[in-house]
Amino acid sequence: MAPLPLLSFFTGQSDTRKIVASVVPRRTFDDVILPPATRRALDQALSQLTRHDLILRRWGLGERHPTGLGLTFNFAGPSGTGKTICAEAMAHAIGRRLLLVRYAELESMWMGETPKNVAAVFRRAHEEGAVLFFDEADAIASRRSTLQEPGAQRESNAVVNVLLQELEAFGGVVIFATNLASNFDPAFERRIRTHVLFEMPGAEQREQIWRVQVHPTLTPLDPDVDFAALAERYPVSGGSIRNAVLKAALAAAAEPGADDHKRIAQRHFEQGIRDVVAASQVMQQSLLSPRPDQAARATDTGAPAAVLDAVQHLGAQVQRHATLAVGVSAFALLLAVIAVVLAAVR
Ligand SMILES: Nc1ncnc2c1ncn2[C@@H]1O[C@H](COP(=O)(O)OP(=O)(O)O)[C@@H](O)[C@H]1O
Ligand SMILES: [Mg+2]
Structure with missing residues (x-):
């Protein structure tokens, strides 16, 4: 609020x-x-x-x-x-x-x-x-x-x-x-x-980040989980890894069967991180479509610069339009006042 x-x-x-x-x-x-x-x-x-x-x-x-x-x-x-x-x-x-x-x-x-x-x-x-x-x-x-x-x-x-x-x-x-x-x-x-x-994490750090995002003893992991492979394949930020882990856990929890048998498997993590990467690409595209030259360098690392540029550009446009609208309304008000004065005079 x-x-x-x-x-x-x-x-x-x-x-x-x-x-x-x-x-x-x-x-x-x-x-x-x-x-x-x-x-x-x-x-x-x-x-x-x-x-x-x-x-x-x-x-x-x-x-x-x-x-x-x-x-x-x-x-x-x-x-x-x-x-x-x-x-x-x-x-x-x-x-x-x-x-x-x-x-x-x-x-x-x-x-x-x-x-x-x-x-x-x-x-x-x-x-x-x-x-x-x-x-x-x-x-x-x-x-x-x-x-x-x-x-x-x-x-x-x-x-x-x-x-x-x-x-x-x-x-x-x-x-x-x-x-x-x-x-x-x-x-x-x-x-x-x-x-x-704050630099983007390298593969080694990403593997550790995957690990700290799950609970050391309580989170049920399938034996096929391979954090090193996920770290190698997806060059993303810690924030993206966090979101992927939460998505994976939700997907595993939603599967049918008794809770005690549920496990987060590699496929859940894979799907989670792919969803997170896809979502961030969609966001970049919609923000950047007016400036295709910058879309090229909008990777997970480069996005903030390009996105901010685009937002600032948009902000300036909105402001120009708002100023124009105020001008037009002021002019209309002036015309109305003149009309009223003319009517009164007659
Ligand atoms: N270097 C990291 N090590 C461990 N976890 C991280 C790291 N970076 C991000 N995370 C995870 O991502 C979440 C969001 O990170 P945050 O600190 O808000 O990033 P920023 O403020 O740079 O946008 C954190 O709460 C944490 O779970
Ligand atoms: Mg933050």
Whole structure:
């Protein structure tokens, strides 16, 4: 549900309960399998984080210097590569809550509302001492350069400016998750301490990801299951593997017979992953059909760039049409007023 814009308009308050979820992190770095380069970058980020926590909390410097000592990370990479789990694991490592920001909810339709929501989110993170996690942050961070319409431009500049001010003043930990690191506003870029690149998993990692997605003792697997073969054959993200495993389990559970005899077999996993791959291809096609030149490079890895391009292109078109519609209506209204005045005069 969107926040009640009218209510917050009158009270001057943004209701942060609707736009953020505050969670106690459960997943740890043991739950995530990463390519070596990603793991190294993340280890570095983690040691910065624990040192930061040591001086601010245990050494009490956070109380002396409540602002301006923040630590900001950007997790960049294709969707389903583990950015969300790792944000959770970071918060877990320093024993703090994770404040997950739902950007779609944060971005209010009401002009002037979004900057206020951003400020409210930072206030709440400060109060809870939580790690602040902006998921799918490309939309916020790269705004200044992507929107052309003057009204929307002013609004988005205000959002970025508030975000920059809040980042500057905030004393805690902020993590952004983005698909497109290169598109960042330079002013924003300067405030990010470390970028962690989340790469697509290699065959070796994919095999382990298949394994961790099933329960080590409870999940009934048929002896024909071969995760190495699945990992070799399907170069997909961890998120796709997760979805395929759930589909396979549902299919196996739906088969006739006693539950005790049901097993997830290789054919279930094969079908699951093929469905997931097919579904993501359908999505790319419908989004990309106006720009066939980009469909060619829209693989599981390349999709986010192309998809975002297409969405931005669409967004600009919609905005142009909306402006045109407003213009035409204004003109019609003017004609009506003239007609009424003429009628009155006669
Ligand atoms: N590297 C990984 N190791 C283990 N599981 C993963 C990995 N990447 C993704 N997954 C699975 O896919 C799901 C979605 O991943 P998520 O962290 O939301 O990806 P992102 O935030 O990068 O889109 C996770 O909950 C997890 O089950
Ligand atoms: Mg995610």
